Amino acid sequence: MAKTGILIETENGAVKDTTLGVMTAAAGQEIVALVMDANPADLKDKLAEYGAATIVAVKAGAGDIEASPDLAAECLAAAVGECGLTALLGTASATGRDLFARLAAILDAPMVSDCVSVDLAAKTAKKSHFSGKTFATLKVNADLFLATVRPNAIEAVAAPAGGEIVEFTADVADPGLVTVKEVKRGESGKMDLTEAPVIITGGRAIKAAENYKMLEDCAARLGAAVGASRAAVDAGYAPHSMQVGQTGKTVSPKLYIACGVSGAVQHFAGMKTAKVIVAINEDKDAPIFAKCDYGIVGDIFDVVPKLTEKL
Amino acid sequence: MKIFVCVKHVPDTAATIKIAGDAGFEDGEIKFVVNPYDEFGVEEAVSLVEKDGGEVVIVTVGKAAAAATIRGAMAMGAHRAILVKTDGQFLDSALTAKALKAAMEQDGLGDMVFTGKGSVDTESFQTQYRLAKSLGLPVANEISALSIDGGKAVAEREIGGGDKQVVEMGLPCVIGATKGLNEPRYPKFPDIMKAKKKEIKEVALGDLGIDENSGSIAIETLETVPERSGAKMIEGSVDDQVTELVRILKEDEKVL
Ligand SMILES: Cc1cc2nc3c(=O)[nH]c(=O)nc-3n(C[C@H](O)[C@H](O)[C@H](O)COP(=O)(O)OP(=O)(O)OC[C@H]3O[C@@H](n4cnc5c(N)ncnc54)[C@H](O)[C@@H]3O)c2cc1C
Ligand SMILES: Nc1ncnc2c1ncn2[C@@H]1O[C@H](COP(=O)(O)O)[C@@H](O)[C@H]1O
Numbered sequence: 001m002a003k004t005g006i007l008i009e010t011e012n013g014a015v016k017d018t019t020l021g022v023m024t025a026a027a028g029q030e031i032v033a034l035v036m037d038a039n040p041a042d043l044k045d046k047l048a049e050y051g052a053a054t055i056v057a058v059k060a061g062a063g064d065i066e067a068s069p070d071l072a073a074e075c076l077a078a079a080v081g082e083c084g085l086t087a088l089l090g091t092a093s094a095t096g097r098d099l100f101a102r103l104a105a106i107l108d109a110p111m112v113s114d115c116v117s118v119d120l121a122a123k124t125a126k127k128s129h130f131s132g133k134t135f136a137t138l139k140v141n142a143d144l145f146l147a148t149v150r151p152n153a154i155e156a157v158a159a160p161a162g163g164e165i166v167e168f169t170a171d172v173a174d175p176g177l178v179t180v181k182e183v184k185r186g187e188s189g190k191m192d193l194t195e196a197p198v199i200i201t202g203g204r205a206i207k208a209a210e211n212y213k214m215l216e217d218c219a220a221r222l223g224a225a226v227g228a229s230r231a232a233v234d235a236g237y238a239p240h241s242m243q244v245g246q247t248g249k250t251v252s253p254k255l256y257i258a259c260g261v262s263g264a265v266q267h268f269a270g271m272k273t274a275k276v277i278v279a280i281n282e283d284k285d286a287p288i289f290a291k292c293d294y295g296i297v298g299d300i301f302d303v304v305p306k307l308t309e310k311l
Numbered sequence: 312m313k314i315f316v317c318v319k320h321v322p323d324t325a326a327t328i329k330i331a332g333d334a335g336f337e338d339g340e341i342k343f344v345v346n347p348y349d350e351f352g353v354e355e356a357v358s359l360v361e362k363d364g365g366e367v368v369i370v371t372v373g374k375a376a377a378a379a380t381i382r383g384a385m386a387m388g389a390h391r392a393i394l395v396k397t398d399g400q401f402l403d404s405a406l407t408a409k410a411l412k413a414a415m416e417q418d419g420l421g422d423m424v425f426t427g428k429g430s431v432d433t434e435s436f437q438t439q440y441r442l443a444k445s446l447g448l449p450v451a452n453e454i455s456a457l458s459i460d461g462g463k464a465v466a467e468r469e470i471g472g473g474d475k476q477v478v479e480m481g482l483p484c485v486i487g488a489t490k491g492l493n494e495p496r497y498p499k500f501p502d503i504m505k506a507k508k509k510e511i512k513e514v515a516l517g518d519l520g521i522d523e524n525s526g527s528i529a530i531e532t533l534e535t536v537p538e539r540s541g542a543k544m545i546e547g548s549v550d551d552q553v554t555e556l557v558r559i560l561k562e563d564e565k566v567l
Binding site: 098296 | 328334336434436439445448452453465467468474491529534539545556557560
């Protein structure tokens with residue numbers, strides 16, 4: 001059986017939900033879970049439940065992988081060789097995007113970013129081209145298949161396996177090219193939009209920065225992250241890090257609730273691959289109703305608090 | 312300072328993409344533009360050179376029609392350009408990076424390279440990393456703030472959830488620009504006229520020793536993402552609407 005590596009991402013010492021979907025993308029292969037940022041013993045049960053035959057704790061022989069993204073990529077490249085992997089999948093998160101691009105450059109191997117599905121046997125992957133307007137199926141012609149998978153694009157399915165833990169210390173030198181000096185935390189506890197399973201977005205209709213509180217209350221019940229349209233960002237109601245769309249984040253949650261958003265193509269470029277899209281808008285002729293799944297005609301200041309109450 | 316900016320010629324994001332054949336699209340009629348993220352790179356390079364002197368060289372790998380897009384980048388203040396000409400619509404990132412490197416080497420390496428964080432057509436998000444690796448240079452992507460001082464670059468990367476990472480690297484380096492880095496200027500008429508006289512050096516991909524058909528990624532099919540056909544509207548009082556919505560999301564769609 002071909003061995004497929006999965007780069008495990010963790011948060012507060014636990015496997016991220018988005019990683020489990022990536023493991024499911026490798027169903028049918030022998031899965032090797034590569035852990036770089038946590039204690040593998042803490043993750044063993046979960047990783048075994050979702051199909052890891054082996055769990056490899058990857059460490060650097062010398063140097064700090066937190067401070068050197070190139071060292072992290074070198075360690076991962078060494079692990080790919082050591083474990084005899086024919087494929088390595090990760091999450092198209094901020095970390096995964098950067099690490100996989102560095103890895104692909106080191107190994108000079110083809111890499112497909114932000115896939116919505118992968119077929120490891122056929123060596124194909126499906127991904128968005130042209131800002132969500134088309135899907136391209138890419139065929140990879142190489143011995144090693146590298147890909148990042150769009151968060152939440154693949155539903156996680158349990159598939160129990162052994163989960164044997166082994167350690168691997170990569171004997172590589174730190175290229176020392178880029179040094180991480182610090183991480184500036186934004187407002188604490190905010191979920192990363194691109195990884196959130198549910199998103200509730202406020203458009204221009206939100207009218208004031210403080211009204212996002214209404215969406216945050218609802219988001220807390222939904223386990224959601226809060227997004228914004230460009231009109232809301234340009235009006236100063238929300239920071240650019242919350243913007244969804246062509247010039248903001250591309251997201252693919254299970255559920256996207258757009259509140260007071262008109263439905264511009266540039267907004268849809270960032271969220272049209274969501275599984276279910278709900279729009280709340282006071283204008284029954286708003287364009288968004290023509291391209292979403294469920295619509296409610298109403299004032300967001302009535303509907304959203306009611307939704308929070310009923311959840 | 313000599314600064315290279317990698318500019319990709321891409322369809323305007325507002326354009327309708329019509330599929331042609333199995334794996335291509337009709338590129339004859341639609342509007343093409345400078346890849347939006349690359350504009351942040353052009354702006355940053357031009358303002359650095361305006362401050363400290365030097366020249367900004369655009370490098371593009373693309374079809375002959377890309378020359379018109381390059382004029383747009385030169386109207387923003389870039390001095391000259393190199394167009395590496397390809398026949399096909401799609402070239403994988405590894406070959407693209409090879410072509411960019413070869414063009415830069417032929418021209419004489421610079422003090423800095425800017426790219427965008429990714430291209431809006433193929434959304435590959437990796438060409439800059441491959442280019443940097445092959446040139447042996449540091450690379451940082453998704454940069455929304457940059458300062459250059461004493462032979463070092465300090466840059467801020469957006470890493471999600473409103474968090475930012477501050478990274479430091481030596482020069483020369485490769486910077487993948489994104490929104491927030493600057494406000495790209497809107498060229499004025501005299502700048503557009505001046506850009507018409509600037510030099511675009513054309514080289515064929517083959518003349519750089521690169522075989523267009525040697526890529527390791529090919530597009531097998533390209534298909535339009537189906538549009539939703541319109542919402543199921545939920546009627547009634549606010550209370551009824553919300554109750555029904557919650558029921559649908561829990562029971563029918565199972566997303567809550
Ligand atoms: C190059 C380019 C890139 C762009 N990138 C992006 C991007 O990344 N993201 C993005 O979002 N946009 C982007 N845009 C802008 C986009 O075209 C739209 O202008 C923007 O999405 C509109 O935001 P909106 O829907 O919040 O505002 P509007 O279009 O003003 O819509 C507000 C909606 O709220 C409704 N409404 C008002 N009050 C209420 C209320 N009390 N209750 C219920 N409904 C109410 C109105 O009926 C209306 O439909 C881009 C545009 C360009 C040209
Ligand atoms: N064909 C190309 N010509 C010039 N620059 C390119 C080309 N393809 C990619 N780039 C640069 O590399 C960046 C990342 O592209 P990509 O890897 O395709 O997402 C882009 O923002 C451009 O700056």
